[in-house]
Amino acid sequence: MSDSGSIEVVETGLLNTVQDLGRPGLRKFGVGSAGAMDGFALAAANLMVGNPIGAAGIEVTTFPFRIRINARRRIAATGADARFVVGDQMLPPWWSIRVEPGTEIRFEAPRHGMRGYLAVAGGIAVAEVLGSRSTDLKAGFGGADGRMLERGQSLPLGSREGDCSAGWDCFGIAPPEKRMPLMPPLDVGDGTTVVRVLPAAEHGELTDEARTAFWTSEWQLSTSSNRVGYRLVGPALRLHRPIELLSHGILPGVIQLPPSGQPMIQMSDANTCGGYPKIGLVIGADLWRLAQVRLGRRIRFVEVSLAQALAARDELDAALAAIRRTTSRLLTKTGWPAN
Amino acid sequence: MSDTPKLPRITPFGETAVLFEAATSLDLDVQRRIWAFAETVETWRGVVEIVPGIDNLLVVYEPRELAFDRIVSRLAEVWLRTGPLDRSPRVIEIPVIYGGANGPDLPAIATAAGLSVREAAEIHAAPDYMVCALGSQPGFGYLAGLDPRLATPRRAEPRLNVGAGAVVIGGTQAGVIARASPSGWHIVGQTPVEFFDLANPTPALLAPGDTVRFRIEQVLS
Known part of the structure; x- marks a missing residue:
């Protein structure tokens, strides 16, 4: 059975x-890749509603964010520890619940983390x-006409797969930090995120002093950071000699050193090419964690x-596989909720 | 060709990519080798994406199928026997209205070079440009071949919105804005040609190795 539901954006902010x-x-x-900054959280949210991991959802960076759903669907919220309110019920983070048509869903400002994700069974069917539904704000395509969401906008839902009445009405899963022992501690309070x-x-071109500063400093995430890139504030790093590079392809996670000496990290909406000296790459398994660092932290x-790095990648894949197993049991009611 | 052949530099770019740099002085033969090399490398099992740059190639791979040591040795070995791409280039003609409201920076560039606006437009339209690489925005080609008299350092303050079809100069490079965006390049004219069209199965008009020729439609003062 399929229905053509939609959601309506009731309240939203920038980005x-x-x-x-x-x-x-x-x-x-x-053409850059765009896509969820915290791809792990989006993939998990999708699994929690029975979607393929790559279905489109909503990345919420500005709170409060409210939608009304015009269909009977399962939804899930992951990512930042946003206070996730469904109707008049406040739910814990990393929670999946079945909702009735007309239900209002609200994300309040998160207690920690930066970006929340909402998945709906069937996916957002823009x-x-x-080959992708991701919004590329720079290029102006994908998502909702290449733009950030606006109040009053209606987004179509894909036809849902499976029977909505199966599975537990609501269930939660453990957030990722409990699943990955290799991972350095997350910033859950006022701490520092280690990536x-x-x-x-060009790491070898840093002066000795700069190299030490790079690895030992606590870098503050500038408030001008966004989906394109993170600007870091800390000691100015110097190279042995100025380096001029020809333009080459770059990927999200690359840590570049512009002439200012303040490193920057390219993120999901990264340029496709660049020429600044590159000091390092944040490993793929830590990009989602970087996505959850709040501005100023x-x-x-x-x-x-x-x-x-490869072991960390395996650990992340294994964590997602475990979520897949758990959720498939919960969605068919062959396992217990709240594991 | 360079006097002493230098060994290429191959460095890790995270755990899923390597950057291959030919490490020679930039010349057209090396760039043609890069394109031929890119076409070969793209077909390798375990290679998931290639991004040709100027004198270099970023290779994204799946480390479960292709180990780092293996891809490094294979790149080094195959580069040595890769010759320049010997296909004759596609020629793409671009009609341009130079100057006026749609080419606001042309008079200043002409004045700086001691030329009339008309002469500057003719000098811009004279050479065959080579598409070195695509990047910076969907469909944007970095064009080599600009007459040095027109080379102009980028604007100190980028314009916040430059429309698609703006014919631009940035330093010693030329290009055409493919999607409306901020840009620090100087605008010398306008073309109706679409450089990136989502309705097209190959959305980017240009590909590395193509030849671009600008044709003067009109010069406005």
Whole structure:
């Protein structure tokens, strides 16, 4: 059975967008990947409503965010520890619940973390552009006409798969930090988020002093940081000599050093090419954690080997596979909720 | 060709990519080799994406299928026997209205070079430009071949919104804005040609290696 439901945006702020896992593979045409900043949280939210991990959901960066759903659907919220209110019920983070048509869903400002994700069974069914529903704000396509969400906007839902009446009415899963023992501690209070980094081509060109400063400083995330890139505030880093590079392809996670000496990290809406010296790359398994660092908070880098980076990637994949197993049991009522 | 062949530099770019840099002085033969190399590397099992740059190639791979050591040695080895792409380039002609309201920076560039606006437009339209790489925005081609007399450092203050079709100069490079965006490049004219069209199965008009020729439709003062 399918129905053509929709959701209506009742209240929103800047930069809330439709995102899926992006459109990688098109950088040679100048098209960036875009996609959820915290791809792990979006993938988990999708699994919690019975969607494929790459279905489109909503990335919420500005709170409060309110929608009304015009269909009987299962929804889930993950990512930042936003106070997730369904009707008049406040739910814990990383929670999945079945809702009735006309229900209002609200995200209040998170207690920690930066970005919340909302998945709806069937996914947000805006048109695919170049194989993805992600909003590319810079290029002006994907998502809701290439723009951030606006109040009063209606978004179509995909036809849901499976029977909505199966499974527990509501259930939660453990947030990711409980699943990955290799992962450095997350910032859950006023602490510093430690992210793992592989040195890159120009790391050796830093002066000794700069190299020490890079690895030991607590870098503050500038308030001008966004989905394109993070600007870091800390000691100015110097190279042995000025380096001029020819333009080359770049990827999210690359830590570049512009002439100002203040590093920046390219994120989901990264440019496709650049020429600044590159000091390192935040490993793929830590990009989602970087996505949850709040503006003004601090980051510290820790060096890892290629083998460690690959082990972290395996650990992240295993955590998602575990969520897949758990949710498939809960969605068919063959397992217990609140594990 | 460079006097002493230098070994390419291949460096890790995170755990899923490597950056191959030919590490020579930039010349057209090396750039043609990069394109031929990119076409070969793209077909390798375990390679998921290639991004050709100026004198370099970013290769994204799946480390579960292709180990780092293996891809590095294979890139080094295959580069040595890769010759320049010998296809004759596609020629793409771009009609341009130079100057006037749609080419607001042309008079200043002409004056700085001691030329009339008409002469500056003719000098811009004279050479065959080569598309070195696409990047910065969907469908934007970095064009080599600008007459040095027209080379102009980028604007100190980028314009906040430059429309698609703006014919631009940035430093020693030329280009055409493909999607409305902020830009620090100087605008010398306007073309109706679409450089990025989502309705097209290959949305980007240009590809590395193409030749671009600008044709003067009109010069406005």
